[in-house]
Amino acid sequence: MKNRLLIIEDDAGLNQMLQFHFEDLGFDVTGVSNCSEGMLQLNENAFDLLLLDQQLPDGNGLDLLTEICQKTPGQAVIMMTGQHDLELAIQAIKAGAADFIHKPIRTEALQHVVERVLENKRLSRQVEALQQETPDDLEQRELIGRSDAMLKVSKEIALSAASDATVLITGESGTGKEVVARLIHMHSGKSGPFTPVNCAAIVDTLLESELFGHEKGAFTGAEARKPGKFELAQDGTIFLDEIGELAQPLQAKLLRALQEQMFERVGGTQQIRSNARVIAATNRDLFAEVNAGNFREDLAYRLKVISIHLPSLRERKEDIPLLAKALVEKIARKIHKPPLKLTDEAIHVLQSYNWPGNVREMENILTQALVHARGSLITPDLLQLDAAGPMAAASPTSAANPNQAQKSLDQVEAEHIQLVLDHTGGHKGKTCDVLGISRPALDRKIKKYNLRLP
Structure with a gap:
């Protein structure tokens, strides 16, 4: 997508020259000649960058800069002026300008400043988004x-x-x-x-x-x-x-x-x-x-x-040994324990289970196993699987039930959520982990389907 540039400059020749220059570079450019037209554009559209002149017919750029920064925090602005005034440059930077450039404008120098300001803006957005990521x-x-x-x-x-x-x-x-x-x-x-x-x-x-x-x-x-x-x-x-x-x-x-x-x-x-x-x-x-x-x-x-x-885990059981080994290594790093080895019997138990909660449920089961393990091996007794619970929900027998094929999606969902609630003893946190949904979503479904808590 093109970067959007707003030029607020009352010198018609300079304004048009800058418009042509940045349009040739692929920018989407709008040019206006005074403060009021500039604010009108800013109220209606978002711009990636502003080029703002200091001396304008209906005000000065520094006052407009202050208003812009109050109204649109983080707006990138480059001030332009014919005055070689160091104090004015300091005031502009303190008021929120990203940079300050003197006239006569040298397009190569201005282009370099524009590219740097836009790159800094992109990096700031990326940092803000990355700060919200967790190690998981x-x-x-x-x-x-x-x-x-x-x-x-x-x-x-x-x-x-x-x-x-x-x-x-x-x-x-x-x-x-x-x-x-x-x-x-x-x-x-x-x-x-x-x-x-x-x-x-x-x-x-x-x-x-x-x-x-x-x-x-x-x-x-x-x-x-x-x-x-x-x-x-x-x-x-x-x-x-x-x-x-x-x-x-x-x-x-x-x-x-x-x-x-x-x-x-x-x-x-x-x-x-x-x-x-x-x-x-x-x-x-x-x-x-x-x-x-x-x-x-x-x-x-x-x-x-x-x-x-994405296929369910029960549709790709041949992947379970490799997946389980990788999950054990990941969990071990998280809980600061050495990675343990899954016995062949434990692998067989994992492959025999139908995993209604898929990979997320397996990670929870293996986390519990690593926490409770006292030796160097994960054995079947450490795998807290209930064959009569979720396994039955996905069994071929239930799938073959002719009545099951006549149920609506809502009926199937309601029955499955009730099954998991019964399996977890009504523990909403564990139920959310198995179902892979949030607590608010679970509460809405309990209310929607009038489900019971054991």
Whole structure:
């Protein structure tokens, strides 16, 4: 996406010369000649950079700079002036200017300053996004498995990385959809950050602000302007996990952001552009949700330009020995213990289980085993699996039940959540781990399906 540049300069010849110069370099340039026109543009549009003259017909640049920085914190501004005044330069930098350049303008020198300021802005965005990552996030960059199913996923990752098209990753909870999204971003060569958002973990009233940002005073507690994830993901990737949980009013705003690559912050009118690539993930059938009236059909098609399906762990049991070994090594580093060896009997037990919670559930089971282990081996007695619980839920017998085939998705989901709640003794934290959903999402489903807590 082109960088947007606003030039506020009353010298018509210089203004036009600068417009031509930066348009030739690929910028989207707007030129105005006074303070009021400049503020009008800033109120309606977001710009990556401003070139601001000091002497203007209806005011001076320093006063306008102060107003801009108060209204739009973080706005990149380069001041231009014909006055060789050191004090003025100091005041401009203190007021928030990114740099200060004297006239007559030398285009090569100005271009160098512009490139440096934009690069610093990009790096600042990337640092802000990376500061929100946890050590666990940084480890989730490896896809483990040698089965044909995982080889197919690896090929799709490579093909997807070469494109900017929207990707929809489907699969059961806990199969590693975020890992796939991170790998697509990592191999895409994008300079911006990977910015994940769990749409089910944030209440609907706050999710709009999380995605698109908000202006100061937009709602109670909004004490300052806050950029949203779409802004932070500029030049990078935004990952929308649990997209099937998105409320319908937000679906409309997301559709516009995807179609036009533009949006407004909550409480704002300024049009903000984003070139972030969108990758979404869901454990639901979005088109079944469309038929049920829960999801917009146009958004479902917009998200599913490229589709990658992740197989469940029970569909690739040949990968379990390799996966279990890698998880044990990862967990050992996290809890500061030496990696233990899984016995052949323990591997057999792991391969015999049906893993309704997939890789996430296996990681939890192996974490418990490492915590309780006293020797150098992980034996079957350390694996706290309940064959009568989740295993039965995924057994061939239940799948073959003719009544099961006549149930709706909601009925199947309600029964499965109740089964896991019974299995965990009503422990919501463990239930969330097995199901791979957030606590708010679980509470909503318990209420929706009128489930009981043991």
